[in-house]
Each structure stands twice: as C-alpha cells, then as structure tokens.
Amino acid sequence: MLFSLLQVPILRGKVYAINDALPADGAAxxxxxxxxxxxxSNVISVSAATGFPKFDLMLLGMGPDGHVASLFPGHHLVKENEKWVxxxxxxxxxxxEGITFNFPVINSSANIALVVYGAGKAGSVHAALRNSQNSDPLPVQMVSPEGELVWFLDKDAASNL
Structure with a gap:
C-alpha cells in the first residue's frame, strides 16, 4: 500500500527545517x-562511538560523480571532521550554495538507505561496489554507518555490475 506524505501524521513541531532565508554559512x-x-534535550541521541548526533535512519542519494549530500570528490569538505553541519x-x-551534514554525522547514523537511479550513475555505482582503489575514494565510498548500509538501485544504475 502506498502513502503520500500528506497522509503521514507528522507534527509541525517535529520538523526541523533549514532556514533558507539565511546565507549558506549562517544557515549551517x-x-x-x-x-x-x-x-x-534528548530528542536526538549521540553515538557512543563518535560523540556525533546519531540518526536512526539517513536517506541519501548519489550523484553521477559519486557525491553524497553536498560532499563532492576532491572537495575539502569531505575531510571536515569537527563541525556537524x-x-x-x-x-x-x-x-x-548549500549546507550539508559532514561524514562524522552521516556515518554516526544507525542505518543508511542509499537510493540511486539512472544510467548516468552506473560508473560510480560500479566503482563503489567493486571497491575500486583510487587514491581519493569517491564520497559514496566513504559512507559507513554504525549499522547497515542498504543500496537501492534501479536497473540502469546497476547496469555495470
């Protein structure tokens, strides 16, 4: 059975939106x-292993270049390990411009669902899942939650496997 987000009873006080009226640095x-x-206030727990916020489930996508969130290959943000956002x-x-969680927060998640679709991402999927050894790993290869990482691929994204 399918449900739309309009059918899920989420209280407004439980949604923590980014303030898009601020510039990127202020919003972060x-x-x-x-x-x-x-x-x-114990609404979000903290990972005992890392001390970073621990989300029960983080839903991520991947770009054709292997980026996740706004963490791009070769960008200095992939190495940020102190700030949460x-x-x-x-x-x-x-x-x-935008804001992003950093890998310590992403990887402190209990579980991550990585949803990838489209033929344009097949090369990065192949590199990530076949453990291609590059001097600089793709950001998607740096995703490592405390619990499970589950990939959801469509036929096109999985076409090079």
Missing part, C-alpha cells in the same frame, strides 16, 4: 545550533 551555523539543542559556496552542481 543555525542548523547546527538547532541540532545541538535537540541533542541536549557546514556550508558549500562553490558546489560543482547547482545550486552553488
């Missing part, structure tokens, strides 16, 4: 402050 700081408050102002994919 604001969202990290929000997460800090949610951790302190940061901003990008030179994104190689539109929009040029």
């Amino acid at each position: 700081d604001d969202y990290e402050t929000c997460l800090t408050h949610l951790v302190k 940061t901003f990008i102002k030179d994104s190689p994919k539109p929009p040029p």
